Amino acid sequence: MRVLGRHPVGMILSAPYAVYLAVIFAYPLGFAVWMSFHDYFFAAPGAIVDHPFVGLDNYRAVLTDPGVHQAFQNILIFLVINVPLTTGLALVLAVALNRAVHGRAFLRVAFYVPYVTASVAVVGVWLFLFNSGGLVNSVLGPLAPDPSWLINEHLAMPTIAVFVTWKQLGFFILLYLAALQNVPKELYESAAVDGASAWHRFWSVTVPAVRPATALVVILALITGANLFTEPYLLTGGGGPNGASASPVLVMYQRGLQQGEPDFAAALGVLLVLGVLIVAYINRRLIERD
DSSP states (O other), X not given: OGGGOSOHHHHHHHHHHHHHHIIXXXXXXXXXXXXXXXXXXXXXXXXXXXXXXOTTHHHHHHHTOHHHHHHHHHHHHHHHHHHHHHHXXXXXXXHHHHHOOSSHHHHHHHHHHHHHSOXXXXXXXXXXXXXXTSHHHHHHGGGSOSSOGGGOTTTHHHHHHHHHHHHHHHHHHHHHHHHHTTSOHHHHHHHHHTTOOHHHHIIIIIHHHTXXXXXXXXXXXXXXXXXXXXXXXXXXXXXXXXXXTOOHHHHHHIIIIISSOHHHHHHHHHHHHHHHHHHHHHHHHHHSOO
């Protein structure tokens, strides 16, 4: 039993999940890294095909591809809008829900429902609201944009960012609500005794107290943005107009599956994973520093 360490029962119980991680995550990631360094293409089942080593050729192709450049610019626009909006709204609404006396349970469920609702169903509602003859344009009248929201090169990605913020907000509100339960009430009472206003109590007590939750929310929002696929695929018909709403993951799907270039898609995926890890590390160092 020494092979299993000091706690063999724990090792045995955790083994199925470890196998799951290895099969579902570790192996595909390792295979993607291998694929990114080889000339890989799909072949008929059972066919034996050579996949010669090409070094960094796939990465050069990714880094010099205009479509990839535009996809990363699009996702940067998405993150600039989505991450601050998600963090700010989630914290403010969580504080309000934490203080609400009547209807607290109903409001929590109401905010959480969009998160657990199937994306296809919710996308249908937003298409109805934001198409050229939709409810939003009918309300705005002459102020409505032309071209409309989702077919406008300048408004397509911001509209998607607002949609994702609305859909994911309930989950992040719950994270902040859990963090607020651990904030000692004595801190608020002491600040009130010292004459601090409600705004100063929020900024000087609440915000620092939930900083670990903020770090988690920002990291999860960044990961959500990096994995953006369903929303542009469904809302804009695959990254339109003219690629203005294409995301790196959508480009991976188009180049890897639709155009038969899995080696290119694998290289793009590896770069995306590295980019997310670097940004998440920097974010954690900045938010959680003393």
